[in-house]
Amino acid sequence: MSKTFKTKLFKEEKNDIRKVGCSEKGKKIKSNKGQTVDPVKLEDIRKLFKFFEKENNVKIYAAIKIQLNTGLRISDVLEMTFNEVEAERLKEKKTQKYKKVKFNTNCLEAIEKLKKYYKNNKIENYNKGYIFKAARNTEEPLSYQTFSYHIKKAKTKLNIKYPFHSHSFRKTWAKATYNETKDVARVMRLLNHSNQAVTLRYIGIELEELEDLSNKIRF
Template sequence: MAEVQAIKKLDTINLISHLLEIRYSKQMADIWNIGLNLALRISDLLSIKFSDLQQDRLVIQETKTGKLANIKLNAKVIKAIEDIQVNHHDHIYLFQSYRNPQAKYSKPKPLTRRAVTKAFRIVGEELKVALGTHSMRKTRGYHLYQKTKDIGRVMKMLRHGSEGVTLRYIGIEQEDVDNDFINLEI
């Protein structure tokens, strides 16, 4: 599996959302937009049920780590979730599979990781960026770090145990460190 990266430019983040919607579906763009704001792994993001949402919070147990993720939802996520609920009031999953004709007669399931991975990869190829499902999580971490320069906060948000892992994860490279030395004159 190829290494994916954080998307560092806000214009590119918005363009990815737009391309996912016009090339695939509103649902695929919602995965990108909500995923950016929740910073969850794709398996956890796709498995969100409406019952996991408690007013303005999402509470789930992460599949990979077993850690509890208790996330306060921002206004953008709340609005997107409300829109999904209005349009799909009978769904159990936030990102429920419903386009496949067989889905109508089978037990409700979320979209597959494979479908999301394919859509992200193709849009990434179009934009010439290494885009994958983990890009949402990495992008959120990168932008929080750029805003706060507080690696501890980023670690806590991503539920990481090591600063080194988090810095590599969000794509902080020597060039970024060099720019910090140039731009901060004391």
């Protein structure tokens, strides 16, 4: 890769890295533990996709698309490799266990867009290594901080008021899966939760049921 091109490619993330202090792979990142966040509303998902399409931010667009269609943690999405997608099997960072993952056509189309983006920008390893490549070093994955920065930026620009961050897309997938199947045990297994009560709280079903009852029961 030429020096001129590397400088050009670096521009897409260098300001973000400066603002959020992004670390490379393996370094400690800020935790959102204890922070309550909501699933993303359908209308806001559409807005987010349009926002990142308009900005030509193929990486963030694709990362959201894959998370919404697989329910994977963002840490696993960002460090996913082309080989893992082909094998439909990856090692979860949190559990250190291997997991079978089915990538639907929406995921595969998003990955093809990324490959085309890399190829058009003359990145030699456009179809090898990490799917989400860092701008400064394409042998490294896109950092969580950079992804989180773009999500927060979009949330502000789109004037979305309720609390959500990168983890909300996994919650969105879980809630959609539950709404489709009404099988909480299945969702629990897919999320690797310890019991069904945890899963119901996770996707906010208990709260919705209470609110629904409060509207129906009147004296």
